[in-house]
Amino acid sequence: xxxxxxxxxxxxxxxxxxxxxxxxxxGQEEQARVTARGIARALxxxxxxxxxxxxxxxxxxxxxxxxxxxxxxxxxxxxxxxxRKTEQTVFAPFKIVTVGGIRxxxxxxxxxxxxxGDRFRLLPWEDVLPGIVEQLAERTDMIIxxxxxxxxxxxxxxxxxxxxxxxxxxxxxxxNQSPKQVNNTLLCRTGAxxxxxxxxxxxxxxxxxxxxxxxxRRKKVQSQLxxxxxxxxxxxxxxxxxQLRSEIRYNRLLRQREELETTLQGLAxxxxxxxxxxxxxxxxxxxxxxxxxxxxxKIVDEIRVTVNRLNRxxxxxxxxxxxxxxxxxxxxxxxxxxxxxxADFWLQTGxxxxxxxxxxxxxxxxxxCLVCHxxxxxxxxxQPDLTxxxxxxxxxxxxxxxxxxxxxxxxxxxxxxxxxxxxxxxxTCLQCHTAEHDDHFDFxxxxxxxxxxxxxxGGSPATGT
Amino acid sequence: MKRYIxxxxxxxxxVPMARGEEFILFYSxxxxxxxxxxx
Numbered sequence: 084x085x086x087x088x089x090x091x092x093x094x095x096x097x098x099x100x101x102x103x104x105x106x107x108x109x110g111q112e113e114q115a116r117v118t119a120r121g122i123a124r125a126l127x128x129x130x131x132x133x134x135x136x137x138x139x140x141x142x143x144x145x146x147x148x149x150x151x152x153x154x155x156x157x158x159x160x161x162x163x164x165x166x167r168k169t170e171q172t173v174f175a176p177f178k179i180v181t182v183g184g185i186r187x188x189x190x191x192x193x194x195x196x197x198x199x200g201d202r203f204r205l206l207p208w209e210d211v212l213p214g215i216v217e218q219l220a221e222r223t224d225m226i227i228x229x230x231x232x233x234x235x236x237x238x239x240x241x242x243x244x245x246x247x248x249x250x251x252x253x254x255x256x257x258x259n260q261s262p263k264q265v266n267n268t269l270l271c272r273t274g275a276x277x278x279x280x281x282x283x284x285x286x287x288x289x290x291x292x293x294x295x296x297x298x299x300r301r302k303k304v305q306s307q308l309x310x311x312x313x314x315x316x317x318x319x320x321x322x323x324x325x326q327l328r329s330e331i332r333y334n335r336l337l338r339q340r341e342e343l344e345t346t347l348q349g350l351a352x353x354x355x356x357x358x359x360x361x362x363x364x365x366x367x368x369x370x371x372x373x374x375x376x377x378x379x380x381k382i383v384d385e386i387r388v389t390v391n392r393l394n395r396x397x398x399x400x401x402x403x404x405x406x407x408x409x410x411x412x413x414x415x416x417x418x419x420x421x422x423x424x425x426a427d428f429w430l431q432t433g434x435x436x437x438x439x440x441x442x443x444x445x446x447x448x449x450x451x452c453l454v455c456h457x458x459x460x461x462x463x464x465x466q467p468d469l470t471x472x473x474x475x476x477x478x479x480x481x482x483x484x485x486x487x488x489x490x491x492x493x494x495x496x497x498x499x500x501x502x503x504x505x506x507x508x509x510x511t512c513l514q515c516h517t518a519e520h521d522d523h524f525d526f527x528x529x530x531x532x533x534x535x536x537x538x539x540x541g542g543s544p545a546t547g548t
Numbered sequence: 549m550k551r552y553i554x555x556x557x558x559x560x561x562x563v564p565m566a567r568g569e570e571f572i573l574f575y576s577x578x579x580x581x582x583x584x585x586x587x
Contacts, residue, residue, distance in 0.1 A: 090570050090571060090572050091570075091571045091572070092571065092572045092573075092574060093571060093572070093573050093574070094573075094574040094575075095573065095574070095575050096575075096576060096577065096579070097575060097576065097577030097578070098577060098578075099577060099578040099579070099580060100577075100578075100579045100580075100581075101579075101581055102580070102581045103580040103581040103582070115581065118581050118583060119581065121583065122579065122581065122583065125583075135577075137578075139580065182571045183569050183570065183571045184569045185569045185571060227573075249573070251575050251577060252577065253577035253578055254577075254578065257577060257578035271575060272577060273575065273576045273577055273578075274578075275577075275578035275579075275580055276578065276579065276580050276582040277576065277579050277582045279576065280574060280575075280576050281573075281574070281575040281576060282572060282573070282574055282575075283572065283573040283575070284570065284572050285570065285571055285572070285573060286569070286570050287569050287570075287571070288569070383583050386583055387583075
């Protein structure tokens with residue numbers, strides 16, 4: 084076991100954990116709930132002690148989250164989500180845990196913008212937070228706040244509450260951010276969708292004050308001293324000695340050097356100074372190449388199988404509608420009649436087997452995945468939700484065919500000279516190759532692999548940028 | 549004997565905090581219902 088592996092750990096979720104939208108999409112409600120329940124089980128397995136409640140965690144309703152809270156050891160925390168009638172908090176406002184001898188108070192704060200439903204309401208942080216912090220400051224060594232308020236509010240909280248030592252932020256702009264210190268509070272945040280894990284290695288003591296270690300302070304002062312010495316040296320080389328004596332800047336630098344040397348001597352001999360509390364932060368990229376935990380893997384597989392089964396039942400009852408935009412789509416076999424060389428090339432690419440890869444993973448009825456694994460041109464620009472009809476697609480459309488990139492082909496098949504197909508650009512690909520699903524997508528590189536050969540007499544799919 | 553044990557236990561509890569305790573905090577946020585990436 085390495086030295087780091089012997090150090091006690093605490094795992095927390097800032098919030099905005101369970102759902103990817105503020106509303107459950109029609110037809111996807113049960114899929115979203117199944118996924119949320121699976122995530123809660125996985126968090127328990129990973130020994131996550133607490134999670135903040137952000138607006139998106141209430142997407143399936145307060146009662147749904149309350150059931151999850153009761154049936155798992157992970158605690159969902161919010162000090163300001165209350166029942167309208169009783170004014171009591173619906174979830175635990177805080178939890179105290181002991182980690183390696185340190186008593187840590189974990190607090191939850193939900194953004195007042197959250198939609199809590201008619202039976203509940205959200206109290207502003209000013210009305211609840213100060214009292215709870217005052218209470219906990221005496222009972223704990225450290226306080227960590229899980230807040231889904233925007234950073235501007237978290238900064239105000241940090242300025243007014245010196246006894247909150249860390250704020251884990253959720254919701255809003257979820258990008259990786261190194262801890263930002265505001266007074267005695269570290270504001271922390273990772274990027275979204277589980278791509279990064281933050282890791283703070285903390286050294287904590289009774290001072291309860293973040294600061295630099297003695298060694299870090301010495302290094303900083305030494306660095307400043309080196310810089311000033313260099314500036315003095317440059318002036319001494321440039322100016323004659325007589326002029327230096329009256330040079331204001333030179334004298335100022337001499338005084339600064341003297342002060343820094345005194346400070347450095349003091350730091351070198353100081354044995355009485357108490358060490359401040361320190362931290363080291365890392366943001367760990369959770370690449371797909373990392374080994375998976377088999378138990379968590381089982382939960383993810385169960386989610387997938389259940390979602391697929393749910394959707395199979397629903398989608399098997401749907402039929403393609405007469406006025407559906409899908410009517411304008413012909414399928415690759417029609418394209419192959421005039422563009423056989425291009426069709427042969429396309430058959431060798433990953434696009435041709437895109438639907439099969441879903442079926443092999445038991446996900447061919449997963450509505451979230453299906454839309455990017457079938458021939459469905461310009462999906463994002465279409466208003467109606469076509470996922471209901473996707474199971475009724477002809478086999479020739481169960482792939483990412485020509486029309487996925489070049490647009491619907493029915494009119495072009497009728498009038499090839501006048502009804503031209505669309506050119507491809509980055510936006511075409513990024514509809515599906517989003518950062519969440521393909522974080523190594525490089526348009527130029529991929530276009531070179533997927534670009535069909537230029538056609539002769541049969542015409543050519545436009546591949547300009 | 550009881551007094552010695554009490555003092556010993558008190559010291560044992562106090563000394564680690566006086567020296568400084570270390571722990572590692574793992575944190576993340578905004579999972580947004582993601583279970584596994586595509587591909």
